[in-house]
Amino acid sequence: MSLLEINNVCKHFKIGNELISVLEDITLTVDKGELVCLLGVSGCGKTTLLRLISGLENPTSGQILINGSKYKIKNKTVNMVFQEPRLFPWLSVKENISFGLKGNYDAELINYKVDEMLNKLGLSSYKNEMPYKLSGGLAQRVAVARALVTEPELLLLDEPFSALDSITKKSIIEDLLILWKSLDFTIIHVTHNVDEAIMLAQKIIVLKYRNSDTEFFDANLAYPRSPESDCFKELKSKIIKSY
Numbered sequence: 351m352s353l354l355e356i357n358n359v360c361k362h363f364k365i366g367n368e369l370i371s372v373l374e375d376i377t378l379t380v381d382k383g384e385l386v387c388l389l390g391v392s393g394c395g396k397t398t399l400l401r402l403i404s405g406l407e408n409p410t411s412g413q414i415l416i417n418g419s420k421y422k423i424k425n426k427t428v429n430m431v432f433q434e435p436r437l438f439p440w441l442s443v444k445e446n447i448s449f450g451l452k453g454n455y456d457a458e459l460i461n462y463k464v465d466e467m468l469n470k471l472g473l474s475s476y477k478n479e480m481p482y483k484l485s486g487g488l489a490q491r492v493a494v495a496r497a498l499v500t501e502p503e504l505l506l507l508d509e510p511f512s513a514l515d516s517i518t519k520k521s522i523i524e525d526l527l528i529l530w531k532s533l534d535f536t537i538i539h540v541t542h543n544v545d546e547a548i549m550l551a552q553k554i555i556v557l558k559y560r561n562s563d564t565e566f567f568d569a570n571l572a573y574p575r576s577p578e579s580d581c582f583k584e585l586k587s588k589i590i591k592s593y
């Protein structure tokens with residue numbers, strides 16, 4: 351059974367008197383443990399699709415199943431990281447990361463889990479800092495830590511690294527790959543950057559603008575991947591042609 355099943359999903363929005371169709375008849379599956387990138391131009395509906403998967407929005411029609419059943423936000427199977435870090439400005443790094451664990455575990459276990467995640471994301475020395483002091487890259491690391499510490503089965507990443515410089519982005523992507531290999535979770539990473547998708551993904555889904563057609567690419571290259579390699583360039587040119 352797939353972890354995620356999206357069956358004939360449509361999403362329409364009403365703006366003024368106009369009904370706009372953002373997603374039309376999307377069907378796709380994601381298996382447990384996969385690292386999938388969803389690519390597409392701005393406005394094609396990538397964020398809308400993630401919001402539907404996370405349960406923040408309901409589809410106009412069609413069905414989204416997680417582990418075979420309709421997802422309910424309270425079961426914490428899914429967690430999402432947004433384009434902006436959205437940290438709580440009044441809480442320290444450590445308090446931000448522990449926020450979602452409060453009430454579910456005792457204080458000692460929360461401390462242990464948070465310290466482990468701080469360490470895995472290279473944040474230990476910033477744990478008592480307030481968010482306003484953090485660079486964009488560090489703030490997004492905290493946002494990723496806050497999502498992962500709750501041990502979601504499915505992590506949704508909505509272009510969280512798009513505002514970062516290329517060196518900072520590369521280092522976060524490398525750490526994310528290490529985490530994905532060592533912990534048992536599934537990722538759907540949204541980006542409009544083809545290189546970023548090929549650096550990360552096992553499977554790439556291109557979502558087309560307007561008609562919501564989807565095209566799938568297997569990215570079976572060994573990690574770590576180099577944009578200079580022939581297979582990287584070949585896959586990139588195939589993906590760009592599909593837009």
Ligand SMILES: Nc1ncnc2c1ncn2[C@@H]1O[C@H](COP(=O)(O)OP(=O)(O)O)[C@@H](O)[C@H]1O
Nearest residue numbers: 363364365372391392393394395396397398399
């Ligand atoms: N809540 C909403 N109400 C009305 N229109 C929306 C809403 N959310 C998204 N849209 C529209 O849906 C389209 C796709 O948006 P989005 O999913 O954010 O695209 P992407 O993430 O691919 O850039 C855009 O035209 C956007 O204006």
Ligand SMILES: [Mg+2]
Nearest residue numbers: 396397398508
């Ligand atoms: Mg978006």
